[in-house]
Amino acid sequence: MRAAAALLARDLRIATRAGGSAVLALAFFAAVVTLLPFGIGSDPKLLARVAGGVIWVAAVLANLLGLDRLFQADYEDGNLDLLALSPLGFEGIAAAKIVAHWLITGLPLTVIAPLLALLLNLPPSAYPALLLSLLIGTPAVSALGSAAAALTLSIRRGGLLLPLLLLPLLAPVVIFGAGAVLAQVDRVENGAIWFLAAISAVTILLSPFVTAAALRLNLSD
Amino acid sequence: MLAYANPQRFMELSHRVLPWLCGATAVLFAVGLYLSVTVPPDYQQGETVRIMFVHVPAAWVAMMAYGFMALASLIGLVNRHPLADVAAKEAAPLGALFTAMALITGSLWGRPMWGTYWVWDGRLTSFLLLFFLYLGYIALWNAIENEVRAARAAAVLALIGAVNLPIIEFSVQWWTTLHQGESIFRSGGPLISAVFLWPLFIMAVAYTLLFFTLLIVRIRTEILERRTRSAALGSSS
Amino acid sequence: MHAIIGIGKYAAFIWPAYGISAIGIIGAVALTMLAYYRAKRQSPK
Numbered sequence: 001m002r003a004a005a006a007l008l009a010r011d012l013r014i015a016t017r018a019g020g021s022a023v024l025a026l027a028f029f030a031a032v033v034t035l036l037p038f039g040i041g042s043d044p045k046l047l048a049r050v051a052g053g054v055i056w057v058a059a060v061l062a063n064l065l066g067l068d069r070l071f072q073a074d075y076e077d078g079n080l081d082l083l084a085l086s087p088l089g090f091e092g093i094a095a096a097k098i099v100a101h102w103l104i105t106g107l108p109l110t111v112i113a114p115l116l117a118l119l120l121n122l123p124p125s126a127y128p129a130l131l132l133s134l135l136i137g138t139p140a141v142s143a144l145g146s147a148a149a150a151l152t153l154s155i156r157r158g159g160l161l162l163p164l165l166l167l168p169l170l171a172p173v174v175i176f177g178a179g180a181v182l183a184q185v186d187r188v189e190n191g192a193i194w195f196l197a198a199i200s201a202v203t204i205l206l207s208p209f210v211t212a213a214a215l216r217l218n219l220s221d
Numbered sequence: 222m223l224a225y226a227n228p229q230r231f232m233e234l235s236h237r238v239l240p241w242l243c244g245a246t247a248v249l250f251a252v253g254l255y256l257s258v259t260v261p262p263d264y265q266q267g268e269t270v271r272i273m274f275v276h277v278p279a280a281w282v283a284m285m286a287y288g289f290m291a292l293a294s295l296i297g298l299v300n301r302h303p304l305a306d307v308a309a310k311e312a313a314p315l316g317a318l319f320t321a322m323a324l325i326t327g328s329l330w331g332r333p334m335w336g337t338y339w340v341w342d343g344r345l346t347s348f349l350l351l352f353f354l355y356l357g358y359i360a361l362w363n364a365i366e367n368e369v370r371a372a373r374a375a376a377v378l379a380l381i382g383a384v385n386l387p388i389i390e391f392s393v394q395w396w397t398t399l400h401q402g403e404s405i406f407r408s409g410g411p412l413i414s415a416v417f418l419w420p421l422f423i424m425a426v427a428y429t430l431l432f433f434t435l436l437i438v439r440i441r442t443e444i445l446e447r448r449t450r451s452a453a454l455g456s457s458s
Numbered sequence: 459m460h461a462i463i464g465i466g467k468y469a470a471f472i473w474p475a476y477g478i479s480a481i482g483i484i485g486a487v488a489l490t491m492l493a494y495y496r497a498k499r500q501s502p503k
Contacts, residue, residue, distance in 0.1 A: 147377075147381060148378075151361065151374045151377060151378055152361070152364070152374075154365060154367070154370060155364045155365060158364070161357075161360055161361065161364055164353065164356060164357045164360055165357040165360075165361065165378065167350075167353055167357075168350040168351070168353040168354045168357070168382070168385075168389065169354075169381065169382070169385050169389075171350055171389055171392065171393070172385075172388050172389055172391075172392035175392045175393070175395070175396045176392060176395075179395075179396065192395075195392070195395070199388060199392075206384075210377065210381060213377055214374065214377050217370060217373040217374060217377070218370060218374070
């Protein structure tokens with residue numbers, strides 16, 4: 001447990017340094033959302049309807065941004081081999097990395113999402129759903145992302161491959177995440193948030209083991 | 222089953238089976254095609270029902286190929302079996318091809334039926350995602366140089382995809398019913414009457430046999446290539 | 459024969475569907491065979 005906390009603390013320290021990946025992901029997130037009205041026009045009604053979907057898609061893209069570096073720095077300088085020998089084991093490393101990735105990207109994205117929703121004219125009644133869906137859904141994005149990042153560990157330009165691997169796998173999260181927000185815009189009950197919670201729970205529970213398997217196959221021969 | 226999974230045994234066995242498989246595939250295609258163009262048109266779909274005879278079998282093989290790939294990946298991971306790895310690897314491009322064929326013929330069927338080439342219909346959309354799953358799998362295989370690592374990484378990806386496919390299918394189904402009324406598109410598709418079952422069935426078997434014929438030849442190719450490579454390595458060192 | 463080729467107003471969708479399928483299948487068979495015979499030629503013995 002202590003080892004996991006130390007790993008977590010170190011990753012957070014690196015990411016929050018000036019110019020670290022945490023700030024960059026946030027800036028990217030804001031930039032994508034800002035770009036949208038230039039593409040589809042500024043009609044407030046239209047923006048209100050697409051706000052949830054746009055914020056969700058932008059959040060997923062921002063999550064992919066630094067994902068290839070999740071294990072790569074530790075892999076290249078040999079830290080990963082040392083970590084594997086620690087009592088943490090691969091599962092522990094994977095879990096700590098997933099938590100770190102979420103704290104660095106998922107949580108800040110969730111916090112500033114209402115601000116961007118304001119720009120997109122999201123009705124006030126939908127804000128709780130937006131926050132809740134991001135809070136529940138982004139950990140699943142980090143969890144699936146870490147598994148894919150571990151799979152592409154030994155590929156030099158793995159970052160280019162990640163979006164292709166993750167796009168079909170993340171579709172359900174986007175569908176239910178944006179669906180939960182849209183339900184509040186349209187004032188209907190569609191149960192999306194429960195499906196999102198179920199998918200998220202299963203993904204988070206399984207991901208450390210899948211990620212650990214992927215790390216193992218990249219380190220052993 | 223695994224007793225035949227030795228590459229040498231596979232080469233001998235497949236050498237004996239292949240001519241029969243090729244013959245059966247050709248005969249079934251001839252019969253299936255003849256029936257496909259000669260059955261009377263459907264009273265509801267009209268002549269467009271003929272598109273079903275090339276669309277449904279392609280869609281069926283596209284799904285079956287993923288199931289086969291996931292199963293071979295599992296065997297490859299658990300039993301560390303090189304032949305299973307090769308089988309999964311060679312199934313992927315075929316699966317992607319049949320998925321693309323199902324998508325294109327599906328949209329050609331959709332144009333007269335729905336009035337547009339593409340609707341975000343549940344089946345079409347999940348096939349599009351299936352296509353991306355195949356592409357990701359193939360890209361991962363090609364990106365990792367070490368053959369053993371590539372096989373294991375791709376196998377893990379195939380299994381992640383296999384676990385996710387039902388969730389993807391469910392979410393897409395849920396999403397399409399949310400965004401479009403059931404009145405426009407019947408989600409189950411129109412029922413097909415008995416005269417069409419025969420050509421459909423024969424074409425489905427023909428497509429399935431074609432998949433396995435191509436798969437076996439591709440596996441043989443890969444085994445031959447690996448032998449050549451290891452022989453070259455042996456003589457140069 | 460005319461009835462088969464000129465199948466009503468939907469011929470423009472039916473024949474492309476068969477055409478695309480044929481191209482896909484024939485292409486896959488041709489590429490597979492080509493790769494197979496190349497591998498066979500290059501393999502030792």
